[in-house]
Amino acid sequence: MTAPTGGFSEIAFSEPTREMHGFHSQVMQRRCFIGFSSISFFIVGAGIVMPAWVAFDVGGSNLVGLVLLASSLAGFALAPLSGHLVDRHNHLRVTASGQLVRALGLLMLAPVQVLPDALSRPILLLSTVLGAFGYAILAGAMSGILQWLIPETERMRFNLRLSFFNQAGMALGTGAAGYGIAHVGSATTAALFAFVAISVLPLLRNLTAYPTRTHAAKRLNLFSASREAINYLVNEPQTLSASVSVGLVFAVIQITNLLLPGFVSHSLGGGSRLFGTLEMTAAIAGMAALAAAGIPAVARRMARMTTPLVAAAGGSLLVLSFATDPLVAIVLYAAAGMLWNLSRAAANGHLLTVVDSALIGRVQAFTSLLTGAVGALIFLLPTLLPNTTEAQLYMACGVMILVATALLALWTRRGRPART
Template identity: 25%
Template sequence: MIFSVLRASRFRNYFIADIVSGFGVGMSTIGANWYLMDQTGSITSVGLMLSLNVIAGFLVSAFAGTFVDKWNRKSILLWANVVRAAALLLITGAFFGTGFHVEYLYAFAAVNGMGWALYMSASRSLVQELLTEKELIHGNSLIEISLQVGMFMAGGLSGVLYKYIGFEAILLLNAAAFLISSLFLSRISYSALPVEHDETSFFDSFKAGIHYLAERPSLFILGVVSIIPLVTTMVFNVVLPGYVSTSVGGDSIVFGLSDMSYGIGGLLSGFLAAPLARKLSQHGTILLIFLVSVVNLVAIAFNSTVLLLYIGCVIIGLTNSSLRILITTSLMASVSKSYMGRATSVWMGISLLLQTVSATGLGVVIDRFSPGLGFIVMGGLMLVGLIAYYVLNSKSKLPQKQTVEVEA
């Protein structure tokens, strides 16, 4: 059972900390979008805020991994939460003191992007330390479940709080969530990985991380394959509003239910990915899910009915989240713990760069043609992932430790 990993207090405390911090981030991010639209009525401003978030994350990802691999991962997460909470309190104070200024939201976006990039590198590396190789797939499944449940709750609560007590209160709650998350992180007791080459300079450590992946091209490509579902999800968020209004003639309710359907699929992946990998092989399951994703996305591109859109969105959530669970588990079982932070930051940097380029280019394509073409682009991305993974697997170039044993 996937919940068996929660028996150990060290992962249980991490899991609760992850839920709390993720819920706070989701609530404030959704609230910020609504707040900026209410105050400015400008889609351009919202787009700029999203771009600042991605750019800030991309810049930090260049050195976040090296930082994570040179210091204690738990301490990094703990203090990153404290610093983010302090930054949010300052931004909230600015809103209370001087009223609305769009620059404050841009500062919020930058803090969000930098914090997320550092959190991804440190948290993945910490999970790798907290769990045994056999437990990794269950741990990643639970993390995916918490992400989807958190987004459900954050979306609903953010709307209510924004309407009745305002965005400033949401920022205060997000700061409180970071501090509560830090309390649970501080309760984690485990044997931390000894820091290697502590005397080396930051730049030398960064070069060592690049060299580590350069000597393992199949591992690097597998990491790139792992970010394809993440980029596809971003494209989905860009395409969906226009698709709902034009291709299926829906309204805001249809849009909301479509987004919720994606979340349902993501939630199901936490329960289905590990059992499916147990019945089939790890490699076979990943190939099958990639194939189902490609077929589903192409079918949605030519769809014109709301019901099939809902079903298709459930499948998108299920396939994307399942691939993240399985491939991330493979990477955690393959990458040396001493280099996990740097490897993750490289892949996250590539992901953020692809998201930035894809969002800009896709907007132009959709304006000239139709939103349905966006799903064709998504299908093409997943097809690239399918081919790349198949080639790696067929040539037996995947890391020897990649096949992860799954417990019942």
């Protein structure tokens, strides 16, 4: 009798082989996603330094303010469009398009300093608008890819790890941009960063298993899609709470970015050295906290602590307002940096866990709108309240964020659970 072909022995050896191949493929996809994301934030770091420096060189502080205003307004105005594009089209293609838009924006900075004012200023502003639009598209599209790539139960831990690499990428990007401008000039640096932005696009090829499904948003125009997203947020308390939490955490960061220089000078009696020390301490402590949060046991606890972390981040502003000694301020600011980074990563991770993947782009757009609106109000505080000290503003903002977090928690408890 001849031995049968196939049978048990073939199944016994082929199934584990397929499982092992699938495991290695999944690991490779995650690594490529982390690599693309961290290099993307490397470009974000460059996008913080380069437009501001070029603007200052061309038109001084007034033009820097105009560029920052243009970036904020562009992010606010184009958020609904970016969210609709993300939910309407394949996320991989949208991610690549967003990266190309950002590369074009950086490349446009190269000739600005040698052009006459009649051309340089409009090109600089257009570059800023493209950078804001590209970032908005990337934020939504990459969130959609992450939802597909990572199971719901693992998203919080993965996002905490991803936040560490993103933070490192952004820090390196700001440093590299400053170094490049000093040694090879802004034009060459802009071209180099644009090249880096494009050169990482092949990493997306490793995500070829991403489904090219037809999105429900294809049946809707921009206004109908936006209305659908608003109805979804109103009827899903956990999703609305998660989105607002992201906005609150960004508000904390915007507040301290605005008030810290004056606080250092007026309340702590320090100068640029103390200012730099505080920023460096907060950044190092924040990255250390994110590294520790990637531990599975810690990440599982973090998944249940998003609201307390957001409240603690707001409370850190209140505590910091009482600091008058530089050494005490350094310790408090380091602890605050840990809370800011953890709360931001946790809020983003929670958002990715509870949002329906078909609406992730539009929900991210709502978060951008909220962040932009709150940011505009925050940046006007010194103008609206000229006789108020930075310490008093820290205290008032901390109290408002604590109150907002408490109201958000009550809203979530009273509502019904979100769809998953």
